[in-house]
Amino acid sequence: MRAMKNARVVGSALLAVPLALAGCAGQDRPEATTADPGTCPTEPVSVVVSVDQWGDIVSQLGGACATVDTVVASSSVDPHDFEPSPADAVKFAGAQLVVLNGGHYDEWAAKLAAGSAPEAPVVSAIQPSDDHHDHDHAEGEGHDHDHAAEGNAHVWYSPTTVVTVADAVTAELSEIAPDAADYFAERRQDFTEALTPYDDAIAAIKQAAGGRSYAATESVFDPMAAELGLADRTPAGYAASSANETDPSPADLNAFLNLLADRGVDVLIYNSQTEGSAPLQLRAAAEQAGVPVVEVTETVAPEAESFQGWQVAQLKALAGALGVPT
Incomplete structure (x- = not known):
């Protein structure tokens, strides 16, 4: 830079x-x-x-x-x-x-x-x-x-x-x-x-679900996932292609699809603001396998009243997917 x-x-x-x-x-x-x-x-x-x-x-x-x-x-x-x-x-x-x-x-x-x-x-x-x-x-x-x-x-x-x-x-x-x-x-x-x-939701998820796993269509939520103590199981090849703004190779996409089909993660974090066939395939695979999908956004949701309101809504959705009472 x-x-x-x-x-x-x-x-x-x-x-x-x-x-x-x-x-x-x-x-x-x-x-x-x-x-x-x-x-x-x-x-x-x-x-x-x-x-x-x-x-x-x-x-x-x-x-x-x-x-x-x-x-x-x-x-x-x-x-x-x-x-x-x-x-x-x-x-x-x-x-x-x-x-x-x-x-x-x-x-x-x-x-x-x-x-x-x-x-x-x-x-x-x-x-x-x-x-x-x-x-x-x-x-x-x-x-x-x-x-x-x-x-x-x-x-x-x-x-x-x-x-x-x-x-x-x-x-x-x-x-x-x-x-x-x-x-x-x-x-x-x-x-x-x-x-x-916001702090209470983070503490509740961290205490009840620390160590649980996730995979993500993009890394936008990763800093929060790390704070929550969640283990990132996103296939490395897919994550690298996402970071480089390129389409994943067929092998990397298949590795991710197989991970979801095998229920190898507890939740899929899905950036709903990103278009593309690969994220859509991953979401469909997660839903078919019964892996909960939690939508997040990179920018503040238009309907959100505040930064913390935006964040809490997503954290509550994640807590629900992980079976954590909030």
């Missing part, structure tokens, strides 16, 4: 791997939002966020003291391949704070921040110095890794990263607008409380 040139970069030390979001379907989400939890004691901070996975979190943290403009706020747009318009560059030019995912996921945003807002502090969930392009799976039919620590760009699925980014955003907002520091501290505490159902 090309290193970002912005003034300051803070975030979690996680690695990155590009993973395409092909043919996503969905509705647009609001691009610019200002939450309304009380009155701001000072002028709101202008914040630009690259993608909506972080945009909603920043809006909750900023409240009435931040005007948040999320550039890619639609589930029909692939952040990897997004081509910003001149109007998007203008958004960055007025930013007092920039929040990025980092890695190869939103390089376009890093470039705009460096060119249009060189003095603005940057909160990046993935630090550029820790970015690595390749993600090598272990050899064999499956692999048991902590993908969040090993290099997965979908770090909003890492609970640790969510907390780290929230803390970093609050710190930057408080430095930019010191008169609102107490306000931002309250918003940060409110966000912690809002995450309680």
Whole structure:
């Protein structure tokens, strides 16, 4: 990855791997939002966020003291391949704070921040110095890794990263607008409380289903699966082709189909935003074999009221598939 040139970069030390979001379907989400939890004691901070996975979190943290403009706020747009318009560059030019995912996921945003807002502090969930392009799976039919620590760009699925980014955003907002520091501290505490159902669902699944296995059509959910203690049995060849944005070989696809036919995993994690014959074949095979299928999305579901609401809905679906009461 090309290193970002912005003034300051803070975030979690996680690695990155590009993973395409092909043919996503969905509705647009609001691009610019200002939450309304009380009155701001000072002028709101202008914040630009690259993608909506972080945009909603920043809006909750900023409240009435931040005007948040999320550039890619639609589930029909692939952040990897997004081509910003001149109007998007203008958004960055007025930013007092920039929040990025980092890695190869939103390089376009890093470039705009460096060119249009060189003095603005940057909160990046993935630090550029820790970015690595390749993600090598272990050899064999499956692999048991902590993908969040090993290099997965979908770090909003890492609970640790969510907390780290929230803390970093609050710190930057408080430095930019010191008169609102107490306000931002309250918003940060409110966000912690809002995450309680999310934290509880994670704890329940981890306690009751840790060690259970899954396979995935894409690696989007892997950081959360690692947090839950689930064992990843996705065939290595298939996982590698998915990471490289190529079709799996017949042998790799057959290995996955056979895994499902033999009920070699407890659940199939299915990215419902990705088109393609291979994922559809895998889903059909899982359903025929009686392997539960849990749908996840890469971007915030259009019907979700918040980041945590989106995440909790998916966690509850997984808990149901694994027989875990929530």
